[in-house]
Amino acid sequence: MKFLLVGINAKYIHSNPAVYSLKAYAGEGYEKEIEIAEYTINNRLEEVLSGIYERCPDVAAFSCYIWNWNFVRELTEELHKIKPQLPIWLGGPEVSFDAEEILRACPWITGIMIGEGEETFRELLDYYKGGDSKEGSIGLEDIQGIVCRIGNRILRTEERAPMDMNRLPFLYRDRENFENRIIYYESSRGCPFRCSYCLSAIDKSVRFRDMDTVKRELQFFLDEAVAQVKFVDRTFNCSHSHAMEIWEYIHRHDNGITNFHFEIAAEKLDEEEINLLGKMRPGLVQLEIGVQSANPETLSEINRQADMGRLEKIVNSIRKGGNVHLHLDLIAGLPFEGYESFGKSFDVVYSMKPEQLQLGFLKVLKGSPMHERAQGYGIKYTSRPPYEVLCTSWLSFEEICRLKRIEEVVELYYNSSQFTHTLSVLEKSFDGAFAMFEKLAEYYKEKGYFTNNPSRVYRYEVLLEFALIYGNGEEGLYKELLTYDIYLRENMKSRPGFARNLEGYKEHFREFYNDAFRLREILPGYEEFQPRQIARMTHVEMFSYPVWESGGGAEWKMEKLPKQRMVLFDYRKRSPLTNEAEVRVVEEA
Structure with missing residues (x-):
C-alpha cells in the first residue's frame, strides 16, 4: 500500500515537521510505503491535485493549520471527486477542536486525528494494512485519538495520552529534503503558561526530550553547518536547567555559521542566563519575545503575569551586548486595549530597539480560551481562517484598518533595517515612534503608495519627502542620514x-x-x-x-x-x- 502525507506550507523555505515526524515514528517497517508531498499555498490547486493523483495513494493524510485550511478543504473536496474510494484523513490544530462539525460539513473526509498524531497514525497504518498490530487485530474504534465515520455515524474514540518525547525519532536523517529550507526542532512540548489567546493554554503537560539525545541531534546540525535551526518549543526557557544546558552546548560547540532561534519569556531570564547569552558569538542566537501588550489590565485579562519593568530591563541588558538578534511581538485586538492604549504599548516595545518589531493582530483560535470568551469581549473576527480580529469593544474596525497600515510601514521602514539612523532622528519630531509611523501611514495612504508600492530604493525618496514636510531638521541633514543609511x-x-x-x-x-x-x-x-x-x-x-x-x-x-x-x-x-x-x-x- 501507499500512504501519502501531504504538507501545504506557507512558503517554500518552510518545511512541515509534522508529516516528517509521522513518517519517522511509523518505523522502518513502513518506510517504503509512506511518501511525503510538500507544496505551498501559492501553488495552483490544479497543480497540487494532479500531483497527488499521479502518486496513486491508497490513503492520504493532510496536516491542517490556519494558514492552509481553506486550501486543504477545497483540495480534498476535489480529490474526493476524482478518487471517491480514497480514504482522506486530516490532522493538526485547525481540525482538532471541532472535528465532528468538520466531518458533518465535509462528507468527503474519512476521519480526523486529534492532538499529537505519531502513535495514532502508526495504528491507522496497521488498520489499513489489514487490521493487524502487535496486539492483534485492530479496528478504528480501537484507535485512540480519532474522530471518524463508521457507517452512518460519527465516532469519537478515547483521548490519547501525551507522547513521551524520547520515543520520537530524529527527523533530519536525510538532509536533501531540507536544502535551503528552515530546520524546525523541538526539545519540549507543552507550555506551563495559560495565555488565553494561545492553543498551548489547554496543554497542561510540559515534556522534555532527553538532554543527551538533544545534544547529539544539535551536533548533527552543527556538523552539517545548516544556516538556521528554529526551536518550536512554546516557551523555551520555562525550565532554567533545560535552557542553560542547551545554550551552553551551542556556545561551546559553535561552528561560526549556524544560527539558533528560540521563543522565550524574557521576564523569566535570570542573571546566569543573561550572562551566558552575552558571551555568544554575534548571530549565534536570536530570541523571539512575545510582549503582546504593555497594558496591565490587558495582560491580567489574557493571563500573562508579565512584569513590564523587569522585562524592559532584561531586554535592554541583552540588547546592549550587541550580539543577540531580538524579535519582539505585539498583538492588536486584545481585551481592554484600545487604539490609544495600543499606541502606548507600541512605544514601550519600540523603545527597547529590537531588530524586529512584529505588529500582529489577534487570531481567535478554535479551542483557545479566547474563543470561548470572544463574545463577552465584543470581539468579531473573520469566519474563515485565520480568524483575525475585525473589531472589539475597545477597538473599531476603522482603527484596525489604521493599525494595518501602520503595520505595513513599520515592516517597510523599521523591520527592513534600512532606515535606522533616519528614523532615529525623525522620531524626535513627533510625540513618539507610534505617532511617527501613524503619520507616515497617513502620508502613504494620501499619496496612494499602498496601492502603487514604491521600489526599495524609491522608499528613501518617499521618506525624504515625508521628513521635509513633518520633520524639524534641515533638508541637508535628512539627505545625509538617508545617504548614510543606504550605503550602510x-x-x-x-x-x-x-x-x-x-x-x-x-x-x-x-x-x-x-x-x-x-x-x-x-x-x-x-x-x-x-x-x-x-x-x-x-x-x-x-x-x-x-x-x-x-x-x-x-x-x-x-x-x-x-x-x-x-x-x-x-x-x-x-x-x-x-x-x-x-x-x-x-x-x-
Whole structure:
C-alpha cells in the first residue's frame, strides 16, 4: 500500500515537521510505503491535485493549520471527486477542536486525528494494512485519538495520552529534503503558561526530550553547518536547567555559521542566563519575545503575569551586548486595549530597539480560551481562517484598518533595517515612534503608495519627502542620514538622487585609495588588492553632520560639524545582526 502525507506550507523555505515526524515514528517497517508531498499555498490547486493523483495513494493524510485550511478543504473536496474510494484523513490544530462539525460539513473526509498524531497514525497504518498490530487485530474504534465515520455515524474514540518525547525519532536523517529550507526542532512540548489567546493554554503537560539525545541531534546540525535551526518549543526557557544546558552546548560547540532561534519569556531570564547569552558569538542566537501588550489590565485579562519593568530591563541588558538578534511581538485586538492604549504599548516595545518589531493582530483560535470568551469581549473576527480580529469593544474596525497600515510601514521602514539612523532622528519630531509611523501611514495612504508600492530604493525618496514636510531638521541633514543609511547596507552602483554631488572630491578620493601605507592601517586584509579594486569593494562619503552617531538616542543633537568628515564603508566586514557595513571616520576635510 501507499500512504501519502501531504504538507501545504506557507512558503517554500518552510518545511512541515509534522508529516516528517509521522513518517519517522511509523518505523522502518513502513518506510517504503509512506511518501511525503510538500507544496505551498501559492501553488495552483490544479497543480497540487494532479500531483497527488499521479502518486496513486491508497490513503492520504493532510496536516491542517490556519494558514492552509481553506486550501486543504477545497483540495480534498476535489480529490474526493476524482478518487471517491480514497480514504482522506486530516490532522493538526485547525481540525482538532471541532472535528465532528468538520466531518458533518465535509462528507468527503474519512476521519480526523486529534492532538499529537505519531502513535495514532502508526495504528491507522496497521488498520489499513489489514487490521493487524502487535496486539492483534485492530479496528478504528480501537484507535485512540480519532474522530471518524463508521457507517452512518460519527465516532469519537478515547483521548490519547501525551507522547513521551524520547520515543520520537530524529527527523533530519536525510538532509536533501531540507536544502535551503528552515530546520524546525523541538526539545519540549507543552507550555506551563495559560495565555488565553494561545492553543498551548489547554496543554497542561510540559515534556522534555532527553538532554543527551538533544545534544547529539544539535551536533548533527552543527556538523552539517545548516544556516538556521528554529526551536518550536512554546516557551523555551520555562525550565532554567533545560535552557542553560542547551545554550551552553551551542556556545561551546559553535561552528561560526549556524544560527539558533528560540521563543522565550524574557521576564523569566535570570542573571546566569543573561550572562551566558552575552558571551555568544554575534548571530549565534536570536530570541523571539512575545510582549503582546504593555497594558496591565490587558495582560491580567489574557493571563500573562508579565512584569513590564523587569522585562524592559532584561531586554535592554541583552540588547546592549550587541550580539543577540531580538524579535519582539505585539498583538492588536486584545481585551481592554484600545487604539490609544495600543499606541502606548507600541512605544514601550519600540523603545527597547529590537531588530524586529512584529505588529500582529489577534487570531481567535478554535479551542483557545479566547474563543470561548470572544463574545463577552465584543470581539468579531473573520469566519474563515485565520480568524483575525475585525473589531472589539475597545477597538473599531476603522482603527484596525489604521493599525494595518501602520503595520505595513513599520515592516517597510523599521523591520527592513534600512532606515535606522533616519528614523532615529525623525522620531524626535513627533510625540513618539507610534505617532511617527501613524503619520507616515497617513502620508502613504494620501499619496496612494499602498496601492502603487514604491521600489526599495524609491522608499528613501518617499521618506525624504515625508521628513521635509513633518520633520524639524534641515533638508541637508535628512539627505545625509538617508545617504548614510543606504550605503550602510549596499555599495550602490548608481548614486541615489538625494545624495550630494561629490564630483569635486574625485581627485581627493583617488589620492586616498592610492596611499598604500595609509590603506594598510585603515583596511587590514586588503593588501592583495589594487587601489581600483579596493575602491570598488568599499565606498567613501563626505558628511557635514555626525550621522554615524545618530542612533545613539535622545541626546544626539542635529548640529553641523565644524569640518566635514570623510567616512569609509567596508563591505567585507558586516554586522552579523544587521548586515550593515563596518564604518570608519577616516579624516576631516
